[in-house]
Amino acid sequence: QVQLVESGGGLVQNGGSLTLSCAASGRTFSNYVVAWFRQAPGKEREFVAAVTRSGISTYYSDSTKGRFAISRDNAKNTVYLQMNKLNNEDTAVYYCAADTITPTSRSPRAYDYWGQGTQVTVSS
Secondary structure, eight states, rough: OEEEEEEOOEEEEOOOOOOEEEEEEEEEGOOOEEEEEOOOOOOTTEEEEEEEEESOOOEEEETTTTTEEEEEETTTTTTEEESSSSGGOOOOEEEEEEESSSOOOOOOOGOOEEEEOOEEEOOO
């Protein structure tokens, strides 16, 4: 199994940037597909980004592509989410998720392992 812990959330101004980290434990971290999801008050959990086991391929939603960047460092057992040009619609609790699924999925149902979440608040 793998345990996930998110960090890096906080308050950021409209148009600003923030980088989230997902630290994982386990000797087989490179076998896990990792994704970021977010959930705002009153809304469904939403796909944000995903990265394949090798880190070569990445996937984004229409609202995050071009602004966000997901990456991973398997040597450090860490996945990152770089967020730029943040706006109020990005305000949510961000979750890191992982699983050994193939191919990479945009559905939260495909992921068995989740972090506790980290709050991102964008203020104007």
